[in-house]
Amino acid sequence: MERPISRRAFGGLMTGAVSTAALSVSFPAPAVRAQAGSSLARDLSKNLQGIAGDVIVDDASRAAYADDFGRIVHKIPDAVLIPRDAADLAKLVQYANKKKLNIGIRGMGHSMLGQAQIGRGVLIDMSALDSISILDNDRVEVEAGSTWGAVMAETAAAKRTLPVINDTFLSVGGSLSTAGFGPTTWNKGLMVDNTLELEVVTGSGELLRCSESTNPDLFLAVLSGLGQCAIITRAVMKLVAAPTHVHFTKFFYADDAIRAAHDLAFLAKDGRFNHLDLRSRTYPFGGLEYYIEGGAFYDDPDEPKLDDLRKGLHASSFEPKTWTYEEYYRRAETCYSCIPAPKPSLYLTVPASKFDAFVKNTLSDPSTSAYIAPWFSIWRRDAQKRPLARVADEEFIYRTQFNRVLPNSADIEAFLALNRALYEHARHLGGTRLTTSAIPFEPQDWERHYGPAWPAFKTAKEKYDPGNVLGSSVNVFAKA
Template sequence: MHEFNRRSLMTGLMSGALVLGLDPITKGWVTGANAAGPFDSVPALDGTLRTDAASLDAAADDFGHIVHHRPLAVLEPGSVQDVVKMVKFCRRHGIPVAGRGQGHSTNGQSQVAGGLVIELAPLSGIEISGRRASVGAGALWNTLLQATLPRGLTPPVLTDYIDLSVGGTLSAGGLGGQIGHHGAQVDNVLELEAVTGAGRLVTCSPTSRAPLFYALLSGRGQVGIITRATLRLVPAPETVRYYNLFFATLPELTAVQRALIGSGRFDYVEGQLQSQPDGTWKYMLEAVAYGATAADDARLTGDLGATSLTAADQAYYDFANRIGPIVDILKSLGEWTRPHPWLDSLLPASAVDELVAGALPTLTPATVGFSAVILLYPIDTAKLRAPLLRMPDERYAYLFSILRTASPGVADPAAMTAANLAFYETARARGGSWYPIGTLPLTPQDWKRHYGPVWPAFKLAKRTYDPDGILTPGQGIF
């Protein structure tokens, strides 16, 4: 393992590595082990630059386990200044760079062939003041929630799985069941600190450097690497009442979801489609009321027309972290390390029933695997303000997620990816969009079409803040 930092000289001497000298420009130590290639004269760092095979292999993978782009080095920053130094270094030498949180995307978005991956996990500090939290990009939402709850506070919006990094979800958007009240996670950001592609450490907000601020939120790391975010907090409930309501048909489910997210009756609204052994489907609404009890059941659910329901009281944290124990089981079964060609479609309300009904007959073990989850939940687009989080041009949209897992001997990742692309094209023709964390290889022209009217501003931001185009090439946007 090669490590280049302030301890490199002593480490090199003790390990027998030949120290060739101190680079007069960068002040970094050049050793026989690293005296070749683009990283032969790195700056002095507080953290560590790794070039060992294990580190490079890990950075050449993500949750999708399908695309593999191997970098030349991985930075574990000891400070934000390490990120600044290495982005400047890479810009000077024409080396591509990608930031990486938890690597939970599925199509190589956080990978970079022949470049530098910056692991943001070390930047994980949390400071809470009043109803604001200043959070390092590498911090997990789970960790943040555990820090805010003793103060009676919570982030307004949480993704279903909360062991994701703050910087990672803000670069994507951060969708959750609380959208009807608070929008997406990107809509609850007060300020950002980021290192631009020009190697500048910049603080921005809706009132200061607003073009950069809005190009970072849902910006897929194209204009800068988020290093810290200041987030809004709201009062947290102690308990929740969690309902699963089942409906006879898909149109009944979507109509109730749309009505509920518009009325604000529940604090959280999502849904799932569950396949049955006889080939039929169950249409399930997930709804949560903060602080409710069994005494509220009739008022909350009595007029919804569900064929059946279950209800349970939970501590708020247990509800927020409900996916964590499931993930532990999937990991124990080996499902977490298998290919995941996920698709996250955004469908207009006017076409959701037709598009989803057309897709359901194709969702078999051979096309989604044995542990797939099919999500369907409503989005009030009026609550969303981040320009780059693209939505169908209607008041209500739906996230339709096919969380495929390529079970061994059953499902082929390439065929799954082709199915994703086919559905995307069908949905796009009906006014649909997609939430780009999944497996959907697009061309630059596809991306231009995806961003539509905001493409010129996004392209200008790219040219302004990443003038040499070194940031986050894995998605092929520019």
């Protein structure tokens, strides 16, 4: 194994050319880099005087923020703020309210359809807010710009871990704004379900702490709230004991997605694995092979037996490994699909009772299966608690993810329309979208999506962001 990198270096891992370009921006503090004679630069310099961070308005640096993971939407912000503390954010938000400016938020830029971009307005690059502090055996406090990999490196050194591990190259704030899930979500809930407390800057520029007991309306409106009411600056996350090792096995199912999905459901009911996921990969000469990932956590030397772990499964073959816990959580430190190509991927939840028909119809039709790479999980519905994390309402639900990486010449609008059609079909079956999906939504679509959670969400928006300066890139609340 390669020599471990430091927590700060790990936290700096970025994805794709755009993020690398963003990293190249230096952080003199305080500073405003601008075009000569720019009225915006002069105004920002005057109104943000004394901030610890960096304001960027020159053309070349702003252009580095014009893309995201999806490579579908391209917007250059009027200016970029790289804050060094929450006070920087509060000052910008107060300024934005006076000037009626829109504000966008960017962590690692891992959005599908421009959610981490903004055209007319100021974009906040959260990457410099990356401190991590273990409070005790049960809690860790992390700034929103940190990556989960950095958090894992810090907590694992203390023999603790997060109950749900997201992709390690994603940011804390971005994940908590969109729910956050991982291969232990099936019985441990979403990342927002394991969040204990937040520090935020509201849309009116107020710095507040919130939790289930302090400002609970704000807490519930921020978790999975797409940055509509406040900007997450730091989070207190739950910790549990970390195992020493993971018995990790891939079970292969040739081209039979449904059989693999049924075995995944069997394993979720059985509970023999901690990590459960179902992925696909392309055969060299076309077609898809499906495989379940099963990870059993244990403390050395009590390794479970492979024969016990594979009982009752219908896999055609299997591939076991034994990893230390560090090798396990660092197995995918970078984003393999963060390439400069359009990626209109679709993330849904579908009731288990409707999953077979929905997936068979999608995968058997050449018009809906083009460029598709399916990826599934099965979740226990009772593990999902936060009201804005909208998922299907059945005892077991499938996270049904259709990843697509398209040639640059592809008809993107046609694929976005296809996503909309598949979403409407899933919704008719009782399914929901996951918020990161590449589906254009209007405010009325979001109101329907949030359903019974909408009135409280709308009230929180009016209370904490009365000027509606936050979250315009997602188009949840219409501009006046």
